[in-house]
Amino acid sequence: MADLLHPGRWTLRSRIVLSTVTVFTVVAVCLGLVTVLAVRNYQINQLDSRLVAGAARFNPQSGGTERTCTLSRQRGAPPDVLCQPGQGVGSLAALVVDGTVVSSGFVEAPGAIQPLSAKQRDVLAGVRQTDDIQTVRVPGLGSFRVIASRTPIGTAISGISLSDVSRTTRQVIFTELIIVVLGLLIAAVGVSTLVERALRPLQRVRETATRVSELPLDRGEVVLADRVREPDANPQTEIGQVGAAINRMLDHIGEALQSRHASEQQVRRFVADASHELRTPLATIRGYAELTRPYRDSLEPDVTHALTQVELGASRMGTLVDDLLLLARLDSGREIEIRDVDVSAVLLDLVADAHVAGSGHEWSLDLPDQPVFVRGDDMRLRQVFGNLLTNARVHTPFGTHVAVRLRRPAGAGDAEHAGSDGSGGAADAAGGGDGWVAVTVSDDGPGIPGELIDSVFDRFARGDSGRSRGVGSTGLGLSIVDAITRALGGSVSVMSEPGCTEFTVLLKPADPDVD
Template identity: 40%
Template sequence: MRRPLPRTLRGQLTAGLVVLLALACLAVGVSTALALRGFLLGRLDLQLTASGGRFAASLEHEARPDADNRPDTRGQADATFGARLLGGEVTRAAVVDDTADRSVPLTADERRALAAVPTDGRGHDVRLSTLGIYRVVAVPGDDRDVLVTGLPLHPVEDTVHRLEAVEAALFGAALLVTGVAGALWVRVSLRPLKRVTAQAAEVAALPLASGEIAMPAPLADADPGTEVGQVGSALNHMLGHIEDALVRRHASEERLRHFAADASHELRTPVANIRGHAELALRRVGPLPGEVRHALQRIDAESRRMSGLVDDLLLLARIDAGRPLAHEPVDLTRLILDATDDARAAAPDHVWLLDLPDSPVVVTGDAHRLQQAVGNLLANARTHTPPGTETTVALTQEGTGVRVRVSDNGPGIPQALQGEVFGRFVRADHARSRATGSTGLGLAIVHAVVTAHHGTVTVTSRPGGTTFLLTLPR
């Protein structure tokens, strides 16, 4: 259903203005027309009363053609109507026509109407079929007769109609001008509101969720004396608070990032030292007691895992801090071939399939990081699926982008995990993960690396298959 009112405030104000003005014009028009009509009728009645029924009185009851008895039309206005009644019956009725008189034929209804006119000397309307509507005044005559004198009403009606036409034209023009000028005026008055809206929209479009945010400058003309100014100044206040909160959040994010980077960097050396000493101790000449050997082997394995973890954390911290990546041509075909070879060597009981284009596909980026990203996807296909699982790595070029698809027919990612699988330390089975050495950073690194390359990564998974799709710009 169409709305009867315009939706915008501007439209509503303009429409309201025009409607109000139209109502005012209508009221003025109707009242002036009524007043003018009343005034003209009053004058007509006055004129009729002043004539005192002289024309009617000069009408003989019996129409006789002799010249001496001609009715007295001197000084009578053209179209003056006169009738003489005797005993409630019209005996003669005539009208002044070009200073001469002329008999007026009357119907029975008209005769009755004339007879019914009260002899109160006031004006009454009577419709005569041959003459139109007449304003008539009846006065008692000398010989118990009634003298009815009338003047046509149409000049009054014509004047009133004329006034109505002039008013309609004037009011129409006034409405048009008011509509246009009012629309412009409302538009100008609401301009500050538009600025407020634009400001709010600009803020709404900002990526407020993360990072350093440059808030737009506050509205300059937020005059608290006006309603729009109040909205503007409230918005300015709100923006100030938001900016404050964002600056604080950004600072705390930065601190956390630096802490993570510093901590992982500081951990690298001691972890490497532990590893080195464990290796050294294991390589010592001479037999070692079984328990000591086992303990040293555990130290070696755990410190390896720890250094991997520290490296992952450091990489994430560096990407978070916006450290520039290498910017070199990377042969993705070669990279995928190598990564699949490694995966095949690490898990010979899995099936590894390749779907590569004939010509090499080259993108610009950081070879080492991209290799890590693809490696992590293949490691997942290896570690989170049972032996015999088939994994396909496909590479396709599409327009300006390159797609790498890693899909396996394993058990799939648990439903609860799918939404957050690219988050940090997100993994399915914590107890089991710890045993297998998984940390839940693999896909977070894939996401960070691909995003740093201005690409995207998505996952679709169901029981019976998981597909990761990387898209990289060329």
């Protein structure tokens, strides 16, 4: 509700329609006031002309033959002028002598003259004698336009009621209100329709920008084919100028993305070539270092230590080279040979190895009663879960409990549906939907710092010392986990807080008949 009351949060269409209707309303009200005043003034002028003509007949000095009958009638009788032909309904006449109304009357209907009450006569007795026409309110009869003229007998007062003028004014106001309301409705609908049509190009520009914003621009080769249509990018219009600016921006972004992709490809080719070229000399170094093992007891301790470090360094370098080569292959889009794999057996072997390699940790494995098969590659899956177990072992202190849990898909129907769409499966998997085989590796260690949680799967990303025991790492383990799971059509996610870190790998289940 607060958003609706804040004009800055209204849509452009709403603001234009409201502004137009407001201007139309102000103009209509002004025109209506001018019209009402003009009609009222015109009627009053017409009424004043009739009043002057009637007063001339009531004034004995006007040269007319009419004489009042008040001198020959009983005191208080209506003036004879009211009995003359041509006196309209609403006419009023009175004769004031020495401040007292001696004769008065009011034409209530054709041929029906009503005498005035004492209160009404007192009001007329107080009318100022002047040549100007005055507006006087007579109790019980309403407002009158009156003129008071001096005569040899006294003051002759003639008046005409303003009731017809007021009635006409009310009718004009009512008619104008109906016209204004109908005009506002027509204007609102018409302006809304015109604005909607005028803003359609802007809507198409927005749709183009939305489609571009939904593209995965963070990795790989990106082709920005979407552009604002030529009619919507006409620089002669305001919206066209926006569309043309967006097209120029997309051209620059597309060029930048192509340059970035080309640079990434060069780096990947270099890493792949360098890693490939390093494998042979590293294998040679390791081979010669291993040949010296039988003779190390006869060598000096310093020499023995140096040869041991050479062998260990060559082994670590070989592992790094193998990881880089694997990432280069996955980046190049080289497909992994996928078949049905018993992930239960894979986890059983890896947790058993972890017991041996990390005897200072507590390990637990939770498996379903029946084997669970997934679509994948046995060696790559062992690499994925092996990296996760190694990560939990080397980055947590002794005594940490590491739990591995395997969950079956919720239903075979969901599994078939999820596995049939390779493009949309990963997205659904990321949301933890049913139909996926889920493997979780959790520990109760210190957790991953919040500032590193979003980049934990980036290459060469490393946690701080709070999660490490001084064991060095290449920073490629989790990036390999992410690359392999995506290549298999699945996903990996992490949730971490102090005392609980959990990695979840979602994989496509095998066909039901295999299980």
